[in-house]
Amino acid sequence: MSLHVLVRGRVQGVGFRWFVREEAQALGLRGWVKNCPDGSVEVAADGPASALEAFRGRLLDGPAHAHVTALVDRAPVGEELPNPFQIVR
Numbered sequence: 001m002s003l004h005v006l007v008r009g010r011v012q013g014v015g016f017r018w019f020v021r022e023e024a025q026a027l028g029l030r031g032w033v034k035n036c037p038d039g040s041v042e043v044a045a046d047g048p049a050s051a052l053e054a055f056r057g058r059l060l061d062g063p064a065h066a067h068v069t070a071l072v073d074r075a076p077v078g079e080e081l082p083n084p085f086q087i088v089r
Contacts, residue, residue, distance in 0.1 A: 002076050
């Protein structure tokens with residue numbers, strides 16, 4: 001299974017990418033997270049359906065200083081995702 005979303009809200013400058021990487025690695029997911037020019041954060045992950053479901057919930061919660069307003073589903077990335085999960089620039 002895979003997940004590819006844009007996370008909207010106050011998600012840059014609050015440790016969101018670090019939070020996403022740590023949560024993904026704890027769940028055994030592979031993939032990446034990166035900041036987008038429009039202020040959103042893009043996340044691509046691959047792994048078991050149950051882990052991705054838990055991960056989606058953690059994305060909605062975010063770290064303490066973030067405020068997530070929406071998860072926007074995107075088309076699958078169509079490429080092999082890195083393992084371990086990483087922050088890309």
